[in-house]
Amino acid sequence: MAGFTQLFVPGPTNVPEVVRQAMNMPMEDMRAPDYPTFTRGLFADLMKVFRNETGRVFIFPSSGTGAWESAITNTLSPGDRVLMARFGQFSHLWVDMAERLGLDVDVVDVEWGTGCPVEIYAERLLQDKEHRIKAVFVTHNETATGVTSDVAGVRAALDAARHPALLFADGVSSIGSIDFRQEDWGVDCAVSGSQKGFMLPPGLGFLSVSQKALAAAKAAGHKRCYFSFEDQIRANDTGYFPYTPAVQLLRGLRVALDLLFEEGLEAVFERHNRLATGVRKAVEAWGLKLCAKEAKWNSDTVSAVLVPEGIDSAEIVRRAHYGYQTSLGVGLNKVAGKVFRIGHLGWVNDVMMCGAISAAEMALRDCGVKIQPGSGVGAALEHYRLSAQPSLAKAA
Numbered sequence: 001m002a003g004f005t006q007l008f009v010p011g012p013t014n015v016p017e018v019v020r021q022a023m024n025m026p027m028e029d030m031r032a033p034d035y036p037t038f039t040r041g042l043f044a045d046l047m048k049v050f051r052n053e054t055g056r057v058f059i060f061p062s063s064g065t066g067a068w069e070s071a072i073t074n075t076l077s078p079g080d081r082v083l084m085a086r087f088g089q090f091s092h093l094w095v096d097m098a099e100r101l102g103l104d105v106d107v108v109d110v111e112w113g114t115g116c117p118v119e120i121y122a123e124r125l126l127q128d129k130e131h132r133i134k135a136v137f138v139t140h141n142e143t144a145t146g147v148t149s150d151v152a153g154v155r156a157a158l159d160a161a162r163h164p165a166l167l168f169a170d171g172v173s174s175i176g177s178i179d180f181r182q183e184d185w186g187v188d189c190a191v192s193g194s195q196k197g198f199m200l201p202p203g204l205g206f207l208s209v210s211q212k213a214l215a216a217a218k219a220a221g222h223k224r225c226y227f228s229f230e231d232q233i234r235a236n237d238t239g240y241f242p243y244t245p246a247v248q249l250l251r252g253l254r255v256a257l258d259l260l261f262e263e264g265l266e267a268v269f270e271r272h273n274r275l276a277t278g279v280r281k282a283v284e285a286w287g288l289k290l291c292a293k294e295a296k297w298n299s300d301t302v303s304a305v306l307v308p309e310g311i312d313s314a315e316i317v318r319r320a321h322y323g324y325q326t327s328l329g330v331g332l333n334k335v336a337g338k339v340f341r342i343g344h345l346g347w348v349n350d351v352m353m354c355g356a357i358s359a360a361e362m363a364l365r366d367c368g369v370k371i372q373p374g375s376g377v378g379a380a381l382e383h384y385r386l387s388a389q390p391s392l393a394k395a396a
Helices: 017-023 035-050 064-075 089-100 118-127 151-160 211-217 229-236 247-263 265-286 313-324 350-366 375-387 389-395
Strands: 056-060 081-086 104-109 133-139 166-170 189-193 205-209 302-306 339-343
Touching: 017 247, 035 056, 035 205, 035 247, 056 064, 056 229, 064 089, 064 166, 064 189, 064 205, 064 211, 081 089, 081 118, 089 104, 089 133, 089 166, 104 118, 118 133, 118 151, 133 151, 151 166, 166 211, 211 229, 247 265, 265 302, 265 350, 265 375, 313 339, 313 350, 339 350, 350 375, 375 389
Parallel strands: 081 104, 081 133, 133 166, 166 189
Antiparallel strands: 056 205, 189 205, 302 339
8 A cells, every 4th residue: 555554553653764764774883992982972861851860771672661670670679568559551560560570569459541549649658657668659651541640749748758668650651752850759760661752663671760779779689680780880880781782772762862852852742742632632522532531641642532332442443554554552451442542652743643633533433433524633633733823933
């Protein structure tokens, strides 16, 4: 079929051509004497994206899941009690990992479509007078349900309880796209991955840690090897890695970081909000609802759209793919068959999002959803047109 297949899943995301070209290179020596002049800039600039001023960042040849495992095994010991919330597929997977790694997990199950229950966390932390809870986990952006949680609120709950627990944040589908402030929010371990807001193929796991997390690693009792802080620090301090890095992905990362800084992180966040708002206006015009139960939970990187009773959301995704060469995200776990997802993060703009909304609208109608033709597209494009006026005026 002519043209490109359009990619609007919430990861992997579109890779800018300039990033792709940067990775199209002859293989290089990752132990060359001049390699540290390249890698040290990566570490420093990743710290800026995480807004980590006093800690350090690690780059693993892995997915974000590898960075999850590194955070747990380096800072905690088997049997340690941790506080976690489960409200979507990825928060569920993080709970599963913690349990399988031998932690004593206090799980707060809340309705899918809501986010981290800050009030319940605050209550549990106040009750924990003996400070048995060693770490508190927050999934900043739950990709399965299109929900963003209040990490700063969890930090406030920890501070109010004067609790010394570490704070972990999963920012795989948020960091680089949604405002995230590791230092200000007192996040000790922040996890992300290359294939979302960093606009790269999958294959790099990022873990940004605080000085408190580094200190905890010296006493933690978990065994670790591939994901060891100690091994990374020893090698990274010389500008190298303890094993073969993903050299071409690192070259792509350099250009992706340059793109983020050229646009400006605040402008990146504002663009994601504009694009997400256009999608939400389209959903409203269709007469449908988001999986997110309240506006305060709405994610600026992915919208999970509830379909009417009797409609299989997986069929909408199939129809968009085969009929209109557009990849949308399927529903996962508890929301399988109930939602489809539109990713609006990374290297995307207004017109690209209008294409995604058009494909979704056609697929919805093909599958029997009663919506007015052009309603969603019209609502979105008018939002994009009007919200672009200040930028257009500035450019003129």
